[in-house]
Amino acid sequence: MGKTTTTVNLAASLALHGARVLVIDLDPQGNASTALGIDHHAEVPSIYDVLVDSKPLSEVVQPVTDVEGLFCAPATIDLAGAEIELVSLVARESRLQRAIQAYEQPLDYILIDCPPSLGLLTVNAMVAGAEVLIPIQCEYYALEGLGQLLRNVDLVRGHLNPALHVSTILLTMYDGRTRLASQVADEVRTHFAEEVLRTSIPRSVRISEAPSYGQTVLTYDPGSSGALSYLEAAREIALRGVAVHYDPQHAHVGQQNNQRNMSEGIQ
Incomplete structure (x- = not known):
């Protein structure tokens, strides 16, 4: 689904826009840490x-040395x-939440970059955050995974995090x-008109290459289509956050100090 790629590139994009951003890597594979150039061998505090x-x-x-204002756990x-x-x-279930609050x-x-399963690590992320961000690959199987994820979100909301x-x-x-990509995009936009960003992320060799150099695509190739797309997606997210924060009808959604804890989507 590109969840780790989306996490690190959105984080870098938001930081380049001037925000202070923390990426919490909850996947034992440590791919987000690798992409941000953060050492994560066994002896590193994690x-x-x-x-x-x-x-x-x-x-x-x-x-993160390459991007000012960007940090990684x-x-x-x-x-x-x-x-x-x-x-x-x-x-x-709430140990990560308490750590963030402190x-x-x-x-x-x-x-928060989650592992690709609904275990206690992912549950900790969903309890710690108010929002879920879901990257959806424009292929048929992604739609099946989306349904299961939404059921998991409902489960956590009902029992642990309203x-x-x-x-x-x-x-x-x-x-x-490809016709399939357009069909998947149309179906997702039809069912989730309010949640889907206008910006979509294209298939890009540069996005795939960047982690092997310990970088996000924003620093690896800032002028590439992938980098520009993530910058625009981050801009959309930031503007949505401002709109919610200043809308008195949705004031309860805002986090203290404008902080938004986002659990990254999983399959």
């Missing part, structure tokens, strides 16, 4: 220590065992030359 050992989030967050391979270790801990550095956005809602859907890997 989000695992925050969830399992209650280490303060401030002690694991690292600045890395994932290490230790996170692979966190699902089992969390089972016996008190308030296991984090005192000013932030405008928090983007504020949780799908705020943003982003079409990724869009190839306008």
Whole structure:
């Protein structure tokens, strides 16, 4: 679905627009950490220590050297065992939420990159955030995965986080030359007119190449179609946030200090 790619490139885009952004890497593979050029070998303090050992989030967050205002809480391979270790801990579903609430550095956005399954790591992300951002690959199977994800969101909202809602859907890997991509895009826009961003992310070799250099596409090739698309998508997200914050009918949606905790979409 391009969820990690979307997380890091939206985060970099928002930071380049002047926001202070934190990426929390909750995937044991650590792909978001790799893409942001953050060291995440086993000895590095990571989000695992925050969830399992209650280490303060401030002690694991690292600045991203290529993009001012962008920060990352890395994932290490230790996170692979966190699902089992969390089972016996008190308030296991809300440990990330409490860590974020105790984090005192000013932030405008928090983007959480989830693993591709509904385990305790993903549940922690959905409890910590008010919004879910879903990247949808413009292929048929993505629509089937979307239905399951929405059921999971409803489940978490009903039992653990009443504020949780799908705020943003982003079409990724869009190839306008194929009829299937257009059909999937049309169907998603029909059913989720309010949530789908106008901007879609095209298939791009530059987007795929960037992580191998420890970069986002914004620093790897700023003039590429992929970089420009993510910049425009970030602009849409920022403008939506401003509109919600200043709309008195939706004042309850805004986070304190304009902070938006976003759980990144999963398959």
